[in-house]
Amino acid sequence: xxxxxxxxxxxxxxxxxxxxxxxxxxxxxxxxxxxxxxxxxxxxxxxxxxxxxxxxxxxxxxxxxxxxxxxxxxxxxxxxxxxxxxxxxxxxxxxxxxxxxxxxxxxxxxxxxxxxxxxxxxxxxxxxxxxxxxxxxxxxxxxxxxxxxxxxxxxxxxxxxxxxxxxxxxxxxxxxxxxxxxxxxxxxxxxxxxxxxxxxxxxxxxxxxxxxxxxxxxxxxxxxxxxxxxxxxxxxxxxxxxxxxxxxxxxxxxxxxxxxxxxxxxxxxxxxxxxxxxxxxxxxxxxxxxxxxxxxxxxxxxxxx
Amino acid sequence: xxxxxxxxxxxxxxxxxxxxxxxxxxxxxxxxxxxxxxxxxxxxxxxxxxxxxxxxxxxxxxxxxxxxxxxxxxxxxxxxxxxxxxxxxxxxxxxxxxxxxxxxxxxxxxxxxxxxxxxxxxxxxxxxxxxxxxxxxxxxxxxxxxxxxxxxxxxxxxxxxxxxxxxxxxxxxxxxxxxxxxxxxxxxxxxxxxxxxxxxxxxxxxxxxxxxxxxxxxxxxxxxxxxxxxxxxxxx
Numbered sequence: 402x403x404x405x406x407x408x409x410x411x412x413x414x415x416x417x418x419x420x421x422x423x424x425x426x427x428x429x430x431x432x433x434x435x436x437x438x439x440x441x442x443x444x445x446x447x448x449x450x451x452x453x454x455x456x457x458x459x460x461x462x463x464x465x466x467x468x469x470x471x472x473x474x475x476x477x478x479x480x481x482x483x484x485x486x487x488x489x490x491x492x493x494x495x496x497x498x499x500x501x502x503x504x505x506x507x508x509x510x511x512x513x514x515x516x517x518x519x520x521x522x523x524x525x526x527x528x529x530x531x532x533x534x535x536x537x538x539x540x541x542x543x544x545x546x547x548x549x550x551x552x553x554x555x556x557x558x559x560x561x562x563x564x565x566x567x568x569x570x571x572x573x574x575x576x577x578x579x580x581x582x583x584x585x586x587x588x589x590x591x592x593x594x595x596x597x598x599x600x601x602x603x604x605x606x607x608x609x610x611x612x613x614x615x616x617x618x619x620x621x622x623x624x625x626x627x628x629x630x631x632x633x634x635x636x637x638x639x640x641x642x643x644x645x646x647x648x649x650x651x652x653x654x655x656x657x658x659x660x661x662x663x664x665x666x667x668x669x670x671x672x673x674x675x676x677x678x679x680x681x682x683x684x685x686x687x688x689x690x691x692x693x694x695x696x697x698x699x700x701x702x703x704x705x706x
Numbered sequence: 707x708x709x710x711x712x713x714x715x716x717x718x719x720x721x722x723x724x725x726x727x728x729x730x731x732x733x734x735x736x737x738x739x740x741x742x743x744x745x746x747x748x749x750x751x752x753x754x755x756x757x758x759x760x761x762x763x764x765x766x767x768x769x770x771x772x773x774x775x776x777x778x779x780x781x782x783x784x785x786x787x788x789x790x791x792x793x794x795x796x797x798x799x800x801x802x803x804x805x806x807x808x809x810x811x812x813x814x815x816x817x818x819x820x821x822x823x824x825x826x827x828x829x830x831x832x833x834x835x836x837x838x839x840x841x842x843x844x845x846x847x848x849x850x851x852x853x854x855x856x857x858x859x860x861x862x863x864x865x866x867x868x869x870x871x872x873x874x875x876x877x878x879x880x881x882x883x884x885x886x887x888x889x890x891x892x893x894x895x896x897x898x899x900x901x902x903x904x905x906x907x908x909x910x911x912x913x914x915x916x917x918x919x920x921x922x923x924x925x926x927x928x929x930x931x932x933x934x935x936x937x938x939x940x941x942x
Contacts, residue, residue: 617794679791682791684775684791685787686804687774687775687776688755688775688779688784688785689779690804690854693776699796699800699804700793702795703794703795703796703800704793704795704796705795706796
């Protein structure tokens with residue numbers, strides 16, 4: 402990998418050398434490095450672009466890194482990554498994609514991640530998206546995440562779009578079996594004339610399953626954002642979704658929550674708040690010695706943390 | 707030493723502060739007076755949150771009237787809000803570190819939280835949001851002031867909005883602060899127990915300083931003011 406690729410790899414996965422454990426690093430549409438372990442096997446797909454990540458049952462305290470970097474202008478890819486996580490496992494999966502575009506053509510990464518999480522397994526999934534480069538070509542990112550949680554499975558997703566993505570459609574769908582639990586923390590910042598659409602749909606099918614979605618976004622300049630969440634409560638279950646947005650400048654934010662209860666025992670809650678930074682927050686930080694712009698940056702970085 | 711010279715402030719043709727001149731040289735000065743008398747406005751004028759319509763403010767001889775909130779903070783003026791500000795995402799540790807400066811070690815922040823009666827492990831990594839009670843927020847606000855090692859600390863009604871139990875703990879914190887003798891402290895309060903630990907008391911009414919003297923001279927009069935007690939439910 403060249404220096405630009407190494408830099409964006411660090412931004413999305415905090416890697417400055419090959420990670421410990423299983424990994425597949427994809428650069429400009431090709432595998433740049435790959436490693437399987439005794440418990441985690443990474444197998445390239447033969448019918449389409451992407452990989453299968455097969456994690457043996459009872460695998461614990463192991464991690465998989467699958468970052469993607471794109472530095473070639475005009476490169477557009479569609480990648481399918483399927484995760485098969487065996488029962489009773491406890492693993493961390495670090496994904497993410499960074500695009501550096503200095504050219505005149507659009508670069509795009511469309512990643513479809515499908516998780517089959519086995520019974521009583523725990524997965525922590527971290528995904529960062531980042532873009533940079535001063536070319537006229539856009540940086541486009543369309544992640545689609547599909548989660549199937551088996552009985553007693555738990556998944557915690559921490560997804561973020563740090564900066565530099567011109568247009569994105571972030572789609573997450575999930576179905577939850579008995580006693581399973583899904584927790585999603587999303588943070589997105591848009592600037593300039595960027596556009597971000599984030600869609601969540603969770604089918605709470607199993608008895609006593611639960612889903613908690615928290616999305617925090619900041620929209621600056623003339624950027625636009627649209628957050629949609631739909632919780633379908635089909636059993637004795639609990640669902641909560643929360644969308645908090647800070648709006649600045651001439652930005653536009655739309656939040657459209659939906660709750661559907663198909664059971665009298667479904668407990669579903671939605672909260673949405675859109676507003677500018679409170680003046681008293683800025684004043685408070687100024688009384689601690691920060692300038693107005695420093696205060697604003699602190700508030701935003703804390704909010705998105 | 708803080709000096710106010712002929713400070714007035716009016717808004718919408720209403721005079722809130724009326725030609726206030728005073729010098730604050732003592733370690734612990736309490737400002738009291740009826741609701742709406744201009745106490746909080748005075749505190750905000752000192753911190754730079756509100757610009758006076760007329761008059762000048764001097765800190766240790768330097769005219770700070772035209773300085774911004776940030777510049778005054780960097781001169782050593784701290785201000786504790788009557789209603790502590792909440793932040794989604796920023797943790798107690800984040801704010802304490804901002805208050806104390808970038809070089810502050812985590813052990814020092816822990817000690818400051820202990821000073822205000824908070825167990826660091828329970829609070830350091832909590833977001834300063836609605837999950838904290840009014841009393842907890844007040845004590846964190848005060849810990850931030852401790853962290854700044856200010857020349858002048860201004861507290862706007864620290865007792866407001868907290869229960870009796872939290873107030874008792876707060877009193878201990880201020881008693882400790884008095885003993886530590888670090889910089890000047892100006893505290894706006896209606897509470898006798900706070901007025902009792904002050905070196906001097908300023909009594910403000912209708913935007914004017916009516917009395918400014920030692921607590922021994924002022925407090926008995928205030929406590930005997932039956933009319934004001936019945937009107938305001940406090941000592942004034």
